[in-house]
Amino acid sequence: MAQDLVLQAEVPVRVTHPEKLLFPDPPTTKLAYLTYVAQMAHVILPHLRNRRVTLVRCPNGTRDHRFYQRHVLTGAPEWIPSVPGEEQKPEIVIPDVATLLYYANLGAIEFHSALAHVDETSASVLSFDLDPSTEDFERLRTVALHLHDVLDDLGLISLVKTSGKRGLQVFIPLSVAIPFSHTRKLVHFVGQYMERRWPTLVTTARLVKDRGDKVYIDVPQHGATKTLICVYSVRATDDARVSTPITWEELRAGCHPTDFTIRTVPSRVKQLGDLFEPERRCDIRELVEKITQHS
Structure with a gap:
């Protein structure tokens, strides 16, 4: 069994069970998923910062139990940020790479962000x-x-x-x-x-x-x-599809959602930049x- 890893960010983030299979088609491990998240953080975070976030967590992969989470749970590290929600319950916000990786390590596959910034109407x-x-x-x-x-x-x-x-x-x-x-x-x-x-x-x-x-x-x-799936977030699909900006020309030419996965999107962003900027x-x-x- 592979040993736990530590990823360096604003705060070191421990990766547990890096060999765990999260996506079955093709087989993709937690480490591969976290590598995608770390690689894409620079384009994901601008669309998450200063917004309330709802997670879809699949701790044991997309073929197992999944659930939504919008509150910071008891026992989270003290450096994990939050904003007050209903009844002052702490709600999730993700301002930096360390926080993004922390939730990804917990099996958060999907990141749904509010359309409005915190405290804005x-x-x-x-x-x-x-x-x-x-x-x-x-x-x-x-x-x-x-x-x-x-x-x-x-x-x-x-x-x-x-x-x-x-x-x-x-x-x-x-x-x-x-x-x-x-x-x-x-x-x-x-x-x-x-x-x-x-x-x-x-x-x-x-x-x-x-x-x-x-x-x-x-x-x-x-x-x-209201929340919508964040740009460049992976979805809890067996093939690790990604919510990806496309051009209208690509849509007319016949592109399909299955074209965009954690295996194809990083090189696309490297070539085209963030099309949602x-x-x-x-x-x-x-x-x-x-x-x-x-x-």
């Missing part, structure tokens, strides 16, 4: 979560490209990433923070327009039984307390005002 991005009802990725691709065109017609710059499972997520970076009470109106407006414009492809129905084979635009998932941001104040006036 304004949005720095708009978010659209596209969830397919079937395994037909071509239908999802079509809906995502329709969404891109709708946003483009509104003069909005959009970024797209894989969810790391079956879905896609579209973000609009904002130049001026807008209260979520206002940005939700725009997200709902676009979602409902999409549903009316492509009724055989798109739905905003909350109940799964009402969706049929349509792509669900999860408009309620946009809000100050926007060159330009959108000012949506006038657009939100118009929608508010007509709602």
Whole structure:
């Protein structure tokens, strides 16, 4: 049995059971997973810092029990940071490499980050979560490209990433923070327009039984307390898929979520950089005002 290891970060982090198998297809150990996390920390952390984080932990791998965690547990090292949550319970935040590695060593595979920064009620991005009802990725691709065109017609710059499972997520970076009470109106407006414009492809129905084979635009998932899978986080899939920024050109050309795993993403980022670091941001104040006036 392999001995425990120590990884050097802001604080030394002990790695227990580095030989443990976390992902079966292909077989991938905890050490390989932690190597990915350490290698990618420089692009993961900017999307986690100053945000509440919810973990999906799979201590014994993706084929075994998994659970969510959003509070810092009793017995955590004293250097592990937190922010007060409901009833003053300490909630997870991840500001540095050591904290990221600490949770990864505990079997945290997925890192879901809040859309809002800690103690803020304004949005720095708009978010659209596209969830397919079937395994037909071509239908999802079509809906995502329709969404891109709708946003483009509104003069909005959009970024797209894989969810790391079956879905896609579209973000609009904002130049001026807008209260979520206002940005939700725009997200709902676009979602409902999409549903009316492509009724055989798109739905905003909350109940799964009402969706049929349509792509669900999860408009309620946009809000100050909502979380989405963090950029470059691995997902708890057997093949260690990664939530990865892609270009609209790649999506049109036929890329698929299975193309992006812990084995392929590091070299991609080395070549392309962080595609979720926007060159330009959108000012949506006038657009939100118009929608508010007509709602």
